[in-house]
Amino acid sequence: MLACVLLAAAAQAEGCGFTAIGSATVRAVTESEIVLEDGRAVRLAGIVNIAQPEAGAALPPGREIVLKRLGAAETDRYGRVAAHIFVIENGTERWLQADLVARGHARASSRIGAVACAKELLAHEDSARAAKLGLWAEPYYVIGNAAEPAEVLQRRGRFALVEGKVLSVRESGGTIYVNFGRRWSEDFTVTIAKRNERVFSAAGLEPRKLAGRTVRIRGWIEERGGPWVEASRPEQIEVLERN
Secondary structure (H helix, E strand, C coil): CHHHHHHHHHHHHHHHCCEEEEEEEEEEECCCCEEECCCCEEEECCEECCCHHHHHHHCCCCCEEEEEECCCCCECCCCCEEEEEEEEECCEEEEHHHHHHHCCCCEECCCCCCHHHHHHHHHHHHHHHHCCCHHHHCHHHCCEECCCHHHHHCCCCCEEEEEEECCEEEEECCEEEEECCCCCCCCCEEEEEHHHHHHHHHCCCCHHHCCCCEEEEEEECEEECEEEEECCCHHHEEEEECC
16 A cells, blocks of 8 residues: 555656656665765755654665755755655656655645645645654644643743644734634644735635634744644644534
């Protein structure tokens, strides 16, 4: 079954709109990056909580890979190139990020870069979570309950997933507040900058229509009275139940 999932991932990746950066050879894989023979360092884009042993096993020294990106070229503050990696096997390319997520060795991040690719990675993540593969078998990664803000707040400073029913959506100044409770100083809240509203709407996710829906939020848990997540990309909000 898993083999079928990975084959589907390889096929569907073609519709994501990747732009090739170039080919390279792997020198080493560390806990934070992939070092190439040409001296560049690469960060795996679109995923988080990557299991280093599995990534290392997929990218042994000497492995030929193809680097691709979604959108504009991106380099982080450490000088690492953010890229999607395609492993060359028997003359074909296999999308490493989709492979790791499908096996439960990584989670989709809050910034993937394209709606089609986000749907692809989130579908793989759903399957891995349902089967309790990899990290999904560990209590540390259990999805938080928005109705239990004290429990969610224990994840402060961590990338986490939280599910719950949206009570209301309000706007104040340049911010849209997606509220999961009546007590703003205690309950879980998601904020969306008003300037980003059209990005969500273009992806078919209108913030104002989230009231009454059960959703899954992904992002970094912060504290503003209660637990809080800032959403800047539509892939951070999955609608699980419609009105």
